[in-house]
Amino acid sequence: MRIVRTFAIACALLALCASLPAQIGTSTITGRVTDTTGAVVPHVQVSIIQPATNFQYVAVTNEEGIYRVPSLQPGQYRVTFEAAGLKRLVREDVDLGAG
Numbered sequence: 047m048r049i050v051r052t053f054a055i056a057c058a059l060l061a062l063c064a065s066l067p068a069q070i071g072t073s074t075i076t077g078r079v080t081d082t083t084g085a086v087v088p089h090v091q092v093s094i095i096q097p098a099t100n101f102q103y104v105a106v107t108n109e110e111g112i113y114r115v116p117s118l119q120p121g122q123y124r125v126t127f128e129a130a131g132l133k134r135l136v137r138e139d140v141d142l143g144a145g
Contacts, residue, residue, distance in 0.1 A: 071144020
């Protein structure tokens with residue numbers, strides 16, 4: 047009887063642990079960088095900083111000017127775009143939610 051109860055408790059804990067990651071929602075920032083004429087801009091450094099935690103992630107746009115930063119926690123972010131020969135652009139208070 048004791049082994050069965052221990053096994054049942056272990057199974058319940060395992061099920062609980064398996065469901066925990068599903069409870070944490072994350073966000074993804076993705077976009078395409080273009081210039082004032084609408085032409086895509088490759089090789090732009092995109093810095094994403096969450097001021098509350100000082101978490102920083104840096105991505106670089108591909109040949110189509112596309113960048114993607116997955117698995118970000120919900121919250122406020124500052125996104126900075128930098129490339130040689132172009133003016134630096136900063137977007138403050140980018141609000142990310144989950145779901």
